[in-house]
Ligand code: SF4
């Protein structure tokens with residue numbers, strides 16, 4: 001036989017559930033994050049602050065470089081122009097590195113980011129070979145595969161990746177395509193973005209805004 005106190009508590013519990021349920025229902029409708037990085041090539045001056053910040057934050061193997069800045073020459077106009085191309089793991093939606101791991105060490109997390117589970121990774125390197133961008137490497141200190149993961153532990157704290165924070169020119173911006181804000185949202189709204197080597201059809205989450213040529217007047 002329930003006591004009066006038990007009935008009151010059950011009643012209060014029902015009220016609380018009723019109060020919480022609508023909010024829970026709303027939360028269930030919120031889509032998972034769809035993280036992306038946008039790199040405005042017209043703003044990149046090749047300073048390498050992003051590379052240094054990445055190495056320090058992730059304690060990456062010397063010479064491993066989860067993010068790099070490559071130099072390219074734009075010869076599309078009457079004179080050659082030096083360009084800088086920041087590169088990192090593209091977090092491909094159709095990721096060739098994912099199905100080839102014999103140990104199931106490569107997986108996509110709920111936030112869309114492709115990670116390597118170091119408990120399972122044996123360093124055999126099938127994923128390294130499979131990545132058409134060459135964005136994976138074996139850390140000689142651990143024998144495990146490393147690459148950029150958008151600084152997931154920083155994202156969990158509400159921070160942007162270390163390279164984005166370090167960039168002095170705003171060339172890198174980061175956000176959730178399902179909930180864009182600030183410069184990231186402006187880039188998305190403006191359009192004209194493209195992934196690296198779009199002909200591969202891998203739907204990378206790193207998107208570039210091409211630099212415009214300034215022609216001689
Ligand atoms: S860029 Fe390479 S390592 Fe990154 S998800 Fe794509 S295939 Fe995998």
Ligand code: SF4
Pocket residue numbers: 043044045046047048049050051069084086166167168169170171172
């Ligand atoms: S910190 Fe910014 S401007 Fe400097 S190399 Fe990296 S992306 Fe380019």
